[in-house]
Amino acid sequence: MLGKVHENVRELRFELSLADGEMAIINYRVDGAGRLVLLHTQVPSEFSGRGVGSHLAQGTFEIVEETCRQVVLRCPFLQMFFRHHPEYAGIVVG
Structure with missing residues (x-):
């Protein structure tokens, strides 16, 4: 079972702790409009092929949604994830 995704504001990334001290991450920057x-x-x-990336993406999008922010997707994996999860259209711009 995968854990909860957390935002590490200091490192500008979302993190998901995995077994053996490993971590899956999504790096971001903040643009001039305050979007991630x-x-x-x-x-x-x-951990490839086990749904870790999708779990991380979903957790990240949920955090962004809960904190009333918006995202710009520059990561090809996240663009693909969004195509399959249009329910996040309210937070994705650009």
């Missing part, structure tokens, strides 16, 4: 520009999703190779 989601740049890159990184999942350790040993």
Whole structure:
């Protein structure tokens, strides 16, 4: 069972702790309009194909939605995730 996604504001990333101290992350920057520009999703190779990236993406989008922010998707994985999850259309811009 995968854990909860957390935002690490200091490191400008969303994090998901995995087994053996590993971590999956989504890096971001904040643009001039205050939107989060989601740049890159990184999942350790040993966790590839297990739904970790999708869990991380969903948790990230939920945090953004709960905190009334918006995102710009620059990460190809997150663009693909969004195509399959249009329910997040209210937070995705650009």
